Amino acid sequence: MAWKAMARVTDVEPGTVKACRINDIPLALYNLDGEFFATHDICTHAHACLSDGYLEDGRIECPLHQGLFDVRTGKAVSGPVDVDLKTFAVRVDGDEVLVDLD
Ligand code: FES
Structure with missing residues (x-):
């Protein structure tokens, strides 16, 4: 596991998504409630x-x-997409959201 700080918890309000870039990898961080x-x-x-995009x-x-x-899950569910998205494990440590890039 290679946990990296991704954002502060308060950076991503519930129901929103934030772009992050770690080790030159473009990532999206979502807060679902x-x-x-x-x-x-x-x-x-x-x-x-x-x-x-639009999160709902x-x-x-x-x-x-x-x-x-x-x-x-990253699953492609409708529209022209038929290849799933890569997902990454996340965890909260205090005020920070960490992501596992492995
Ligand atoms: S680029 Fe995302 S659906 Fe076409």
Whole structure:
């Protein structure tokens, strides 16, 4: 495990997503009612940042062609996307959200 600091808990309000970059990897950090999840930030369909998309009901809608991913599992659920997103384990330590990049 290689836990890295990703953001402060207060940086990501519930129901929102934030772009982060660690070790040159673009990541998206989601806060679903106080529970945090992380995925790769680039859509698997084409080059779009999912952190610029619309988050609702635990799904992120890609801003480019409206593909939908489940942010808990990374599963591609509808639209033109058919390749799942890579997900990363996260945990909260005090005021920080940590991500495991392994
Ligand atoms: S780039 Fe995300 S759905 Fe096309």
